[in-house]
Amino acid sequence: MSTEAEQNVARLIEQSVARVARAIVAHAPEGWAEAVLVSADGLFGLNVDGEYTLSGVASRPIHLTGGFQDLSDVTAAVGTARGWERTRLEIRCLPSGVYSLVASRDVVSRLYGERPGFLAVLDHGYRLFPAGYAQEEGMAGPAGDPELALARLRAYLKRRAEILGHAEMLPPPVSEAALADAERRLGRPLPPDLRALYLFADGSGDDARSLFGNLGWIPLAQLVAANADRREPVWTGWEDHWDAVVLDADPPGTVRRCHEHPAWLPFATADDGNYLAVDMSPAHAGRPGQVIQIGRDYDEGPLYICDSVTSLLARYLDLLDQGAYEVGEGDDYIGFVEDPYESGSDPELLSGGIPHDVPSGLQAVLIQFNAPTSPLDLAPLAAAPRLRRLDLKRRPVTDLAPIRDLPIESLAVSLHDGDLAPLEGHRHLRSLDLATSTKIDLTPLRTAPNLHGLDLSQAAVQDLTVLAEFTHLRYLALTGSQWAVLLDENKVPPALAAARLSERDASRAEALSWAAKLGLTSGASFVVSGTLASDSETGRTR
Template sequence: MAELVEQGVARVAEKMMANAPDGWTEAVLVSTGGLFGFGISGQYTIAGAEQRPIHPSGIFQDLDDVTAAVGAARGWECTRLEIRCRPSGEFTLVASRDTVSRLHGERPGFVTVLDHGYRLSQPGFAQEEGTAAPAGDPDLTIARFRAYLERRTAILGHAEKLPPPVTTAALDDAERRLGRPLPADLRALYLIADGSGDEALGLFGNLGWMPLARLVAANAGLREPVWPGWESSWDSVVLDADPLDTIRRCHGHPGWLPFATADDGNYLAVDMSPARAGRPGQVIQIGRDYYDGPLYVCDSVTSLLARYLELLEQDAYEVEEDDVDYIDFVEGPREPGSEPELRTCD
């Protein structure tokens, strides 16, 4: 590793010297690389203290490679390199963990990280567990799901073919891998079909219903969200759920089982470890765009299907024409602090 770094720095220094202006006495190049990009700045000093900028053309890739190699070897999230060279051909490298990063966006400034290993607390793991019974009803869910499919067939003019169901043994194995059971209403749906397949698009509120195997894999990936670095997480806060105390205040939890997605990093999930005022099996939204915490949707998959039937009856949808036609629900956000529309569906 040391030899590769030395060779890379030597190539950068050679190019700096080859492009130097007449009369230069020293060149200093500084690079910073980390999770959120790579930056270069530098200047030549000319006799008489005049300074001219170094243009990174031709050296960017070599410098990026060296920065990444040093960062990987040291385990640094953000690496700062300073390369100095003189007309004699002598050059030096100083590498350090960058503790000061520039912030961009709505609140620009700088952040200094003294302990890179520290992580903000997730208060949700210590919250009181909910003790209410599940609201889902597997028999009612099956009846609503079949009615939902029939209504969609009437709207689209053709039946949507679903994949074959999973077996009870497959469900039992999935629950062992998840470390907790699926809610009875969602489990009942997987005994009808293993997700929505390629024809029944947008089956769950414009999202695709995931096969059981993908549900298990997605849960494993979402249990501990990837740390995005202090540049974007220095002021990260997980807000209280609305209604209060229904969902744990954390960014990810093993009890959140995603079952529908638009392949954009966001999911509908069933919450099998709710907070004090929640119910096991309640439906929540989680994922990439839920920076402030999960969003409560309704008390069960059973209630979710009731809402979809209601939207179809209200003509609150559009039919989108594509290779496979699909139904796109038109549903605006609820007002902050209001009772969720789906919470009391029967």
């Protein structure tokens, strides 16, 4: 290493690795012969695993009580130095004090759960965006009225004071200049009614912490900060996104089918990861400034509340007039006993089958574990014109014709003695997870224009090489033998961004060999070695 900066990075790596090795040796069991610890970049940080070898046969897991920051520092430093998207560390220690680190570019990620195997990302820059980003935007004007909203807030505060026996003090208002600066940073204006409320008070403060229906009204600066995290869709990896579906709000077409959007401005929360937000970019049937609920508990999609903050305050006043509230201990807050945001319909059916009378608002069907083995009749689904997701793999299906004209985007199905002809040209289908009892012809899927994800690891296929004609396919899951057919024939779909090797028992070496055939290589490893001494730690890098 030539420059001082490079030397400092090398020193940090050597010292960090030595500290981890010292921690491994310090906690080693009696009679150990070798210790191996492996860490790799994961979705929520580093995944760390390891074991001590005893007498060459037995083993015991490594429980690292410290050193995670050192592992993180090494991962970041090596990844930056080599330009790797993901870095894998393997640290080996011997009782003699000798230790070594081998850091390599991690081109495969091990997967667990119902979809085990290995994932290889071929295009790290490609993302699957929710369908809601392309939805037509509403053209109606805002429904809120700033003067009426302010009058309702004053009436609401007065009514609350009568119930509590004392007035709640709100923070001072923000200035016009502060509002203008906030809107500049947000890149869009606030709806006029919410804007008027901030000119009355900057949130609810500690004294009226449950002002917005058991939620706190957040200060303007916090609104801006909360929105900063929502400028781009959150990407949690291909296994979460390749077949993901965001359901429609009720009423239909009011809110974009996304998990987050830069025009959704959170203004109230209970600090639990959920928010009330004003929607400044509604879908075609919505209105700017409408109130929606988003956040941690809304993974199926946003919840539509009402057309404006003005209407929301009217709802709170109605609930107080109905007596649908309770006063907290010490008369310091009011909580609504009814959920002021309750949806009127359930868009998802969790069942062992499909009932004869299907609700028209149904959007998702998931067949559960305890399903019978008889074939599933899909004909009743014709009564659900908003159906977006079907997970039917726990029941056999013989005929897909009943879903030909439904707007299904994600389909998981066990097809027995049927074919894929009903899916030919299907313009909504985005992902298909297919299991079959007999060999199936894939050619009808070539004309599904939005099909970007396929899992064929449980399917018998007549001719896999036809996949080379699937020019829009971005994700593909196959078994090792299925991948061998495509790789040997040079018929891998040309636009793949991610691939899965669906082999529960595949070794990492096998996965790396598979990834190399897809064009991914680990490259030269980064190696550190040294010997622990009682009074010093030395290492060398190459």
